[in-house]
Amino acid sequence: MMDTPLQKARKAPESMKARILAAARRIFGEYGFHGTTTRMIAKEVGIDISTLHYHWGEKKDLYAAVVVDINEDLRRKLIEVERLIHGRPLGERLSLSIDVMTDYLFAHPEVSNLVLMRYLNKTRDDVLVDIRIPEFTCDIARSMGLAADKKNVSADAKMKVLAVMNSIHNFISGESFFRSIVRADREAYIALVKETLNFIHVPAFTQNGSSQNKR
Amino acid sequence: MMDTPLQKARKAPESMKARILAAARRIFGEYGFHGTTTRMIAKEVGIDISTLHYHWGEKKDLYAAVVVDINEDLRRKLIEVERLIHGRPLGERLSLSIDVMTDYLFAHPEVSNLVLMRYLNKTRDDVLVDIRIPEFTCDIARSMGLAADKKNVSADAKMKVLAVMNSIHNFISGESFFRSIVRADREAYIALVKETLNFIHVPAFTQNGSSQNKR
DNA sequence: AAAAGTCTCCATCAAATGATTGAAGCGGGG
């Protein structure tokens, strides 16, 4: 006997609220805040817009939840990476971080999209969310040996971290665009991204003058 | 005797069509395609929306015109930079390019914004414009000595150029955000950006292995 | 000075969009 649509939804392993959030991540990540309509998200989940509003309230509240969600994911991943690279020499730390973060972000491109959109696009209705990037930046700076502790990080060190982070996000978010330029399939493109990121960043951080951080 | 509003507009040095385009650059650059309404642009110019539609037709046509406009500006600037750096050694070429392009883009941040948005945000209504980035990429690759001619540029070389270009655009577009992180005023931030870009990119392109391009 | 052309605005429309309301479906506890 067939399930009614309602029963089907009930049986879903994820709650409706979580399913909406997941869909919102994808759509907001693809089209941005103003480019996304609540109807687009509802359609992606296969529900009515009133159900969406029932669970999340206003559009901007849902968007705020999405931003918090991806920030949490990003934080978890960064902690994981920090553990992984602990104790290795700087060049290796950087190379490994690039490798792991690139793989992660290619699997979750909406993270890069939303991070980048967050400081590129202004939003007419100001959505107030605590963005965690400043905090992450300090963490990474310490982890890369650019600062002694995460409280006292120089502007210079922060800028270097931002440069590395952004260059990764850029290649993820611009995938479709850049792939058409270099004419590569997905796999080849990912390899190219890693190669390029290593080419650009490793020499800068391992050159003489910052080699005291190597160990 | 006071001029009527109409007479005042007539006397404007720029044509109404050009004024609308200039305002559209700013607003589209700030809020993106969907985040911008024709009313916002009209208000910025101080005119009625019907006047805007009279000169430019549909919203997407105006947006397309803006993209073409910034691409033309960017092309001109790149040619200028190419002339400026001609004949110098690679490290100097790169450093000088960063300096000049950074100054230019900080004076016209909507250029960076629109370029980045172009390959980040999808647009619901597909605006079809020939984006010139692929062409620029090849030009710069040749200019940087990464390719013999602009017809045969390897994927590898293109990726390196894209990495450099994007890192500049990023620091311009994210100015307000990044400045709050590093707590710098505009002038100090610009200096930090140049310093960071040189720190990141110069070693990569002047290290042993690519020094044959140094000449 | 009349006519034609150009440009601008006011009023208005139709569609899209964010949001709400009330009714109905569904499941669990009495």
Added chain:
DNA sequence: CCCCGCTTCAATCATTTGATGGAGACTTTT
């Protein structure tokens, strides 16, 4: 079995938004 809370949806509302028509102001042409 029936009530009750939780969830979902169809219908609907109010506002925003892209776009247009027509009248009026100004300039140029005749």
